[in-house]
Amino acid sequence: MELIDGKKVSGDIKKEIAAEVAEMIAAGKKQPHLAAVLVGHDGGSETYVAAKVKACEECGFKSTLIRFEDDVTEEELLATVDKLNGDEDIDGFIVQLPLPKHISEQKVIEAIDYRKDVDGFHPINVGRMSIGLPCFVSATPAGIMELLSRYGINTKGANCVVLGRSNIVGKPVSMLMMQKGNPGNATVTVCHSATKNIKEICRDADIIIAALGSPEFVKEDMVKDGAVIVDVGTTRVPSSVTKSGWKLKGDVDFEHVAPKCSYITPVPGGVGPMTIVSLMKNTLLAAKKIIY
């Protein structure tokens, strides 16, 4: 069993990006610039945005954080999006989700200029990804593909089971895994809450991508010997051991499943760090105007 070390890979990629940015600046080009909009004080969102700001520093990007309190109106938020769309110094920006209930997330996502949509959530980017055209691929699926690629895992003709059909992981990663390409070219099965025989389906899988948000859902008896396991789950569960009072749990019963696998991602330190680095890669692409 080999551990897929997302922390190490993401560190490598950040160094690669930083080297490229140094070259760009030496050549007299503008420093890439990512902006993030954060509404309220949700614990998870604070953590993610802080990690993104830190990653920008490591990559040599300029970053701007725009904060609003929970009572910001949809109108104010849309006006900010509009301003960021028009700001020539900003190459890409994200609006951290979730948003308070009185604001339509979909409306905000669609207000973002798709050419600056480095989260890859705008319908144009989702559609272009599905068709197989150049686009900003959303960060988690892109990070998974990068891990499979860097570890040289063969996906062509592999039976790949995706657990979960969310818009941000399950559906896009299934599209990427089935498309012509390397990684890609897998036979993909998408399972979800209405699936009847999920155990049997998982047992036939060469690759399982677990993105249900259900802690330790994937058990030892659901995994065949030599399978590749990508665990996207990051559920906070109470813990008496940690200072924060909680720890992250993946969708896979790591302790019992890992010994059977050829490759497996840990939680934390697997897919998580790759998500942030994929956002950095998108920002670099935006700065270089390679896609649009």
Added chain:
Amino acid sequence: MELIDGKKVSGDIKKEIAAEVAEMIAAGKKQPHLAAVLVGHDGGSETYVAAKVKACEECGFKSTLIRFEDDVTEEELLATVDKLNGDEDIDGFIVQLPLPKHISEQKVIEAIDYRKDVDGFHPINVGRMSIGLPCFVSATPAGIMELLSRYGINTKGANCVVLGRSNIVGKPVSMLMMQKGNPGNATVTVCHSATKNIKEICRDADIIIAALGSPEFVKEDMVKDGAVIVDVGTTRVPSSVTKSGWKLKGDVDFEHVAPKCSYITPVPGGVGPMTIVSLMKNTLLAAKKIIY
């Protein structure tokens, strides 16, 4: 075994649309108007466009056909798209594919105003469909879902195997089948040229949607008793029996597969007529400005 009669269902739907159009006109509203752009004289394209014009008449729509010779420039074609985008009387329009090689199909598709893109090929419509937002769903996948719905076929929790990963059938129908909804909520497996164990996968399927374009690919020994078979294949094969010298063959060996099925679509007369009627439904939605 029950035959899924696409010809009958499409006839019913055209009558439903015609009744609604009659009411709209009686209420003083504008007649829905579909335009089609046809380049060259490809036999298949001529047939499809003629069928679309005829379907417009049956539905009470106004239709406009714009023809170009094979040597039309990309610029001229894009100028026509631009004109149709701005023509207030035209609710929706299509550019019949394939286009001559010197013209970028993708460029033409993306030039169409997505609010008039009744073929559902624009990345915005593809992305919105994937996310599960209101949009113009492309005609063939929409027609398949309509048939499953009208025949009351249970898809929830069903193992659905999609053969083929094309942008116009395989990928979108897999998205629709896996999404929450009825029909939908199926466990979807997408197979293609790189799939290794296609026979075994098909044998486990409750529903097979065959869209490979490979005549009679699905044989008796690939289908379990009681399966539902949707045959999207329409390959022209030489024939000494027909006046035209060819006949349409589906992706399913109908003669031997049909006796094992609970439901099956014939070719012709199954999915084909539904494709055109789905375009009519999209045109009606466009005229009513229900989606955008």
